[in-house]
Amino acid sequence: MTEAKLSHALKRSCPYCGETPLMETWFKLAEGCPKCSIRYARDEAHYSGASQMVAFPVASVLGLLEGALIWYFFKLDILLVAMLACVSMVLFIVLFWPFALGIWTWFEHYMQPAIVGSEEPSQF
Numbered sequence: 001m002t003e004a005k006l007s008h009a010l011k012r013s014c015p016y017c018g019e020t021p022l023m024e025t026w027f028k029l030a031e032g033c034p035k036c037s038i039r040y041a042r043d044e045a046h047y048s049g050a051s052q053m054v055a056f057p058v059a060s061v062l063g064l065l066e067g068a069l070i071w072y073f074f075k076l077d078i079l080l081v082a083m084l085a086c087v088s089m090v091l092f093i094v095l096f097w098p099f100a101l102g103i104w105t106w107f108e109h110y111m112q113p114a115i116v117g118s119e120e121p122s123q124f
């Protein structure tokens with residue numbers, strides 16, 4: 001059985017073979033990998049997992065760190081610092097989104113591996 005690899009998912013390709021694109025668009029996951037005959041998202045909650053378990057926590061930590069550094073070094077008003085941190089967190093989530101989906105897809109397939117070639121290609 002082939003194991004899902006994080007390095008493939010971070011390159012935004014199939015976590016098993018690393019050849020088929022993981023993303024259909026910047027924001028949308030492809031249905032699956034025709035080469036491996038697997039579906040990337042196994043349920044409707046896949047996007048929720050990527051946002052709540054990967055993108056939001058990473059953006060929150062980085063935004064908090066950014067805010068603390070700006071406040072410490074530039075001594076700006078705390079509301080301005082909070083606004084700057086919020087804007088950069090939103091931008092970060094947009095730029096990080098395909099990687100968050102890749103990390104979450106890898107995690108789901110790593111924790112519960114698909115049997116490559118077991119799903120009917122007609123499913124996607």
Ligand SMILES: [Zn+2]
Nearest residue numbers: 014017033036
């Ligand atoms: Zn594949």
